[in-house]
Amino acid sequence: MIDIIPKIPVGRFLVDIINFLRTNLAIVFAAIRSIIATAVETVNSILTTLPEFVIIAIVALIAWKTAKIKVAIFSVVSLLLIISMGLWRPTVETVSLVLVATLIATIIGIPLGILKARSKTFASIIEPILDVMQTLPSLSYLIPAVLFFRIGIVPGVVATVIFAMPPSIRLTSLGLEQVSKEMIEVGKSFGATSKQLLLKIEVPLALPSIMMGINQTIMLAFSMVVIAGFIGAGGLGEIIIAGLQRYNLVIAIEAGLSVVFLAIILDRITKRLGQIYDVKKS
Amino acid sequence: MIELKISNLFMIFGDNPDLAFPLIEKDLKRKEIKEQTGQVVALRDINLEIKKGEIFVVMGLSGSGKSTLVRCINRLITPTKGEIMLGKDKNNILEAKKEELIELRRKKFGMVFQRFGLLPHRTILQNVIFGLEIQGASKEKMKEIGEKTIKAVGLAGWENSMPNELSGGMLQRVGLARALAVEPDILLMDEPFSALDPLIRVNMQEELLRIQRKMKKTIIFITHDLDEAVKLGKRIAILDEEGVVVQVGTVEDILINPANDFVKTFVQNIDRHNVIKIDYITRDNKVVLNPEMNPSDAINKLKKTRSTYSFVVDQDHKLLGRISLDDLAKANAEGNKTIESSIKQCKSIENIATLSDALPLLITSKTVLPVVDEDRVLLGYASEKAVIKVLKGDGLND
The missing domain is CATH 3.40.50.300 (P-loop containing nucleotide triphosphate hydrolases)
Known part of the structure; x- marks a missing residue:
């Protein structure tokens, strides 16, 4: 029975498409590559030029101002621990990667979220794509990234951007959809144009939800950045993977802990940003 | 119009x-x-x-x-x-x-909403000037009109508060101010x-x-x-x-x-008597006197309209009091130049009074009473009879 179904060369077909894109859109990929590489390098060099203690002080100050003193203390202790484990450099690399990836993911994701809330057609197109993106195992993002950008930091960032983007889109759109009809009427009744409506009413009211989206994006970026260690994206991810491959549990655990510390600090700070905003409005 | x-x-x-x-x-x-x-x-x-x-x-x-x-x-x-x-x-x-x-x-148009519709991320002042901001008004103008309007609705001092710090009644004042601010x-x-x-x-x-x-x-x-x-x-x-x-x-x-x-x-x-305003039964006065009039002219004026009394008003038509034909005759006999000294104080009803406010006054005064507005400008007179007629459910079709 099975024999009568002809073999359709799905894989071959997709590879052909990829090859076509690679040869014909080489300039585009080169541009993306250089933008991402420059961004990561810039952030990285700023963070490495600054003395460790200055950075720790800044992080503690931000944590104290936005979240609570507890978070500030946690930040100081955990960052000092990272220094004592000798993992400061890879930590800074990872943070640079996460920051750049989050920035790109939100720059693309928030407008897409706005579009999704505005247009039913676009929502019906992007909804299944988001479903796929959120169910695909994170490792599978590495393959297209490698195909187009080879190995290193750039494909790491690209894979991270794609993997981390869905919450930014979804929560932006959710936040906008939850803006009450009355608020929209308020804007319209005073003669707001659709741009004014978006900027002065919808986005501010959706901001807690958008902030939550950014927070989720950062968290996903952290998990992906570790996996991107497989393709030589550097940072803590590469150390963890090297540690696992050589069965050097000590180094793997230390690097893993560092990732957890970073994730907790950034999570608390960004979560509080959203909540501060929420309290102000309720 | x-x-x-x-x-x-x-x-x-x-x-x-x-x-x-x-x-x-x-x-x-x-x-x-x-x-x-x-x-x-x-x-x-x-x-x-x-x-x-x-x-x-x-x-x-x-x-x-x-x-x-x-x-x-x-x-x-x-x-x-x-x-x-x-x-x-x-x-x-x-x-x-x-x-x-x-x-x-x-x-x-300015619109006021049932659930206030204030923007929670903006201060009271920023809410009030929302309409002006949409119109692209200058910062100075927004501030000036905003503060003026907030004062007009009795919320001066709350400009920099957030909506969640205000009670329901105050919030709707803000809603009203926002609508008024765009004039x-x-x-x-x-x-x-x-x-x-x-x-x-x-x-x-x-x-x-x-x-x-x-x-x-x-x-x-x-x-x-x-x-x-x-x-x-x-x-x-x-x-x-x-x-x-x-x-x-x-x-x-x-x-x-x-x-x-x-x-x-x-x-x-x-309750009709709690709702219907005295305005509804107020009639025009047949005659009105000024204090500078001389008594005999006044008497003639009253006789012409077969009145036994009249209300007296100043040049702004504000009520000064009432005067009866007998008082005028007395003034005339005493040879007074004007009727001013003969004016008697009298009760009056403000035009926003309801029938139930007015009825006790009308009953106790046993006579018609003048109806005035908030500035005491005389609008007409009201009688007990007319009030009772309305309360009985008859129209005023006579």
Whole structure:
């Protein structure tokens, strides 16, 4: 029975498409590559030029101002621990990667979220794509990234951007959809144009939800950045993977802990940003 | 002058409103039309004329389409059919293009919402100047008008507070200030006080009347509360559950001559004497005297109109007192040059008094009393007889 179904060369077909894109859109990929590489390098060099203690002080100050003193203390202790484990450099690399990836993911994701809330057609197109993106195992993002950008930091960032983007889109759109009809009427009744409506009413009211989206994006970026260690994206991810491959549990655990510390600090700070905003409005 | 004229306005919700019109012709009910066509007839053939400077109340139970009606006026909802003409330039709002509509909303209308509709991320001042900001007003202008308007609604000192720090009544003051700040010709108020506690509601009604006395805006006020309607409205339109205007008239018209049983059952629980204002039974004085008059001229004036007394007013027509024919005869006999010294103090009724406020005064004074406005300008007189006639339920058709 099975024999009568002809073999359709799905894989071959997709590879052909990829090859076509690679040869014909080489300039585009080169541009993306250089933008991402420059961004990561810039952030990285700023963070490495600054003395460790200055950075720790800044992080503690931000944590104290936005979240609570507890978070500030946690930040100081955990960052000092990272220094004592000798993992400061890879930590800074990872943070640079996460920051750049989050920035790109939100720059693309928030407008897409706005579009999704505005247009039913676009929502019906992007909804299944988001479903796929959120169910695909994170490792599978590495393959297209490698195909187009080879190995290193750039494909790491690209894979991270794609993997981390869905919450930014979804929560932006959710936040906008939850803006009450009355608020929209308020804007319209005073003669707001659709741009004014978006900027002065919808986005501010959706901001807690958008902030939550950014927070989720950062968290996903952290998990992906570790996996991107497989393709030589550097940072803590590469150390963890090297540690696992050589069965050097000590180094793997230390690097893993560092990732957890970073994730907790950034999570608390960004979560509080959203909540501060929420309290102000309720 | 007519500020807004609504003619043959229909609003039908649904995917194919045309299906509903033949059934509307046949006078089918909303429910039947929905069952047969799936279309919901919210408003049916509305015809209203709203005068400049009046508080026009649209009153109806929930589901009567009153909120839909007010939204049709600034086209938050676009009506299915009809005409809404604005002011003397006779602009049909329903034909306005997108840019014109934005311009109309900015310049002509201010809207106050049931649940206040304040933007939670903005301070009170920033909320009040929202409309101006949308119009692109300068920072100085926004600040100046914003502070002035906040003061006018009695919220000075709260400019930099956030909405969550204010109580319901205060929030609606902000809502009102926001609408007033754009200096609109027409204020649309969609059940603005329904979400407030009863005491605060009464407070706000009085506040609105106070502000209105100064600003004299055209106000279209939506409510489901008849007490509120009769308190605020000079004229009231009543919408029934089919979205039809069953009666338009003054408060007194509606109470004394209800158009049909629907209105009758609606108004039967209203205490007429608590609602009908003394204005309604106030008559013009046949004769009025000035203090500088000489007594014999005054006597002649009274005799000509067969009066036995008269009220005396100053040059601004403000009430000074009353004077009887006997007093005048006495003054004449004493050879007084003017009647000024003979004026007797007398009680008066302010024109905003209700019949129940006025009746005890009229009964105890055993005579007619002058009716004056808030500045003591004489408007006419009121008699006990006329009050009782209204309370008995007779019209004043004599």
